[in-house]
Amino acid sequence: MSRRRLIAVAGTAVLGAAGAFRGLSGRYFPPDEGQPGAPGGPAFDETYRGRRIQGEPTTGGAAHGPHGWRVTVDGKPLGVMRRADGSYLSMVDHYGSYGTPLAAARGAVDELGEGQALSGLLH
16 A cells, blocks of 8 residues: 555544544533433423423432433333433434433424324333
8 A cells, every 4th residue: 555545544534533523522412400301400291292291300229320210201101311421312212312301202202203102111
């Protein structure tokens, strides 16, 4: 392999990695403490796109770490997990990162649309 080609390949790899990290940064903004659904924040109960979303912080065995939440959509449980970066994901929308469990529940409602409902099973 020629020296020029090696430099070109290395430069492309560095620029590609920088672009990937730039695309990832700024996607997740931690929520303000004290807002509904924020870690350590109050419980929430709202209607979003015609669906009732409820959530409350959990403690003890039902919690997934120090910021565990029990979230339901129309009375059926929605699995919500905290990611390593502090954001949340739902079992309906595995690829989205949300700042709060409330935002994750709204994202799940968006993914479900009007015609689908949760099964009521967490696993």
